[in-house]
Amino acid sequence: MLRSFACYISFLLTITLAGCASSISQAVSGKPGIKSIDIVLQTKTVTVVTDDEVTFDIVPAMIKEAGKEVQGGKLVVPGE
Numbered sequence: 001m002l003r004s005f006a007c008y009i010s011f012l013l014t015i016t017l018a019g020c021a022s023s024i025s026q027a028v029s030g031k032p033g034i035k036s037i038d039i040v041l042q043t044k045t046v047t048v049v050t051d052d053e054v055t056f057d058i059v060p061a062m063i064k065e066a067g068k069e070v071q072g073g074k075l076v077v078p079g080e
Helices: 018-028 058-065
Strands: 007-013 034-040 045-050 070-076
Touching: 007 058, 018 034, 018 045, 018 058, 045 058, 058 070
Parallel strands: none
Antiparallel strands: 007 045, 007 070, 034 045
């Protein structure tokens, strides 16, 4: 049986309002391969948990489709 591993990806965003966070959440949540999304306005970050079939560049493309700017991103090791 093949196991699917979760990837944790964190992005720095240019957002200041809760409405921006809502737009990003709607653009990313429920898409194939997206397991969860956590947006923190205070740090202007979003952490997305994906399955191993979602590539690193797919998530910022989803965010950009919502009209929001992505400043950068990195893979995150849970617990660090």
